[in-house]
Amino acid sequence: MKTWPDTRIQELFGIPLPILQAPMAGVVTPQMVVAVSEAGGLGALPCAMLSLAQAREALDVIRQGTSRPINLNFFCHAPPPADAVRALAWRARLAPYYVELGLDPEAPVPASNRRPFDSDFCGLVEAYRPQVVSFHFGLPEQALLGRVKAAGAKVIASATTVAEARWLEARGCDAIIAMGWEAGGHRGSFLTDDMATQVGTFALVPQVVDAVKVPVIAAGGVADARGIVAAFALGAAAVQLGTAYLFCPEAKVAPAHRQALKTAPDDGTAVTNVFTGRPARGIVNRLMRELGPLSPHAPDFPLAGGPLTPLRNQTEPQGSPDFMPLWSGQAARLARELPAGELTRVLAEEALAKLSRG
Structure with missing residues (x-):
């Protein structure tokens, strides 16, 4: 043919x-x-x-x-309306990670883009x-x-x-x-x-x-x-x-994402909302295991991502995939x-x- x-x-x-x-x-x-x-x-x-x-x-x-x-x-x-209560609750869920990494949980965070x-x-x-x-x-x-x-x-x-x-x-x-x-x-x-x-x-x-x-x-x-x-x-x-x-x-x-892709098994992904507030499939990492994969506390898309930025900035340069989205489908292998x-x-x-x- x-x-x-x-x-x-x-x-x-x-x-x-x-x-x-x-x-x-x-x-x-x-x-x-x-x-x-x-x-x-x-x-x-x-x-x-x-x-x-x-x-x-x-x-x-x-x-x-x-x-x-x-x-x-x-x-x-549609951009979500401001929800201060939910935003504060999400910051509280992430606060232990901030403390673990020596970051200020009260510091301002960038907006999601x-x-x-x-x-x-x-x-x-x-x-x-x-x-x-x-x-x-x-x-x-x-x-x-x-x-x-x-x-x-x-x-x-x-x-x-x-x-x-x-x-x-x-x-x-x-x-x-x-x-x-x-x-x-x-x-x-x-x-x-x-x-x-x-x-x-x-x-x-x-x-x-x-x-x-x-x-x-x-x-x-x-x-x-x-x-x-x-x-x-x-x-x-x-x-x-x-x-x-x-x-x-x-x-x-x-590099951490690329390495995860190379070693991802068929059952190594899950649909999660902890990175952006909207369901997305990625390779399971620490944040997904401990807070999700689908968390009722994550603010609406795309607001969940902003408070994660300091955590990513602190860990990604060291090659850690703990707080970054490792987007992947089920057929990476x-x-x-x-x-x-x-x-x-x-x-x-x-x-x-x-x-x-x-």
Whole structure:
């Protein structure tokens, strides 16, 4: 087989390969985006942890490196109202760690820097005109979404349930990312906060395919050619890989995080809210074991992260993973250490070879 069984995503985005690099905030570099897009996949720049100036700088580097399609990714969370009681309770939960490390539990802490999509970010889309814009935690208000579409971008977003997929299609998404329970990083949930009922990729993808008319992109637990072939067998038109790209030299991954990825067993991750206030899958570390993994005391997203910053600043330089998020999906053991462009090409070649034998 020299062609893919479903080419709708390639045609929709104008890319040769149905492989998307997940937009992982804090670890994706412009060099990774360029490498994936130049290899024929869809590179993605996450913007939620970037200022406008930083996003422009990154996009300038990307556009100097490639003219091929790229994806700009944004969060769509509603900033939570101030809750002094909950904030103080969280500081109290973390106080013993401050004392242990010789830090002042009463000292001011920095604010968390997750920015939702707004008019300024929309202006960035209009200025740089990426071929694809993706959203996490739902969609922005209709006026902003209309501006994104008017700029020529195809819109995609993450769904963790069939209901979320239908909601996204009804509001104009051109394709749906079916994000299974296995996926690393923040859950894309926005119609439910019940983590006990989240669905695995193998069960979610075909049900989303049956429920919507737009193409479906499988995400979660896909890290090698076998996963790609399985995704197409389930009806997906493309795959989105995150954890697999964390092993690439282009990824901005702290040494302790990289080491944890290399040694993570299949059951070494859990979904936690202790790092940001929102459920996300990462490798279990000390903070997750002792305060979570899901803590009722963690402030709403993204406010839980600010008080952790002094703890991270004190321990990460010594190589300790105790207080840092070690985002990872459940299939880290299947990943390989290859440059991002080579990984994209190799995965495509291996998947096509397996499809031709099937």
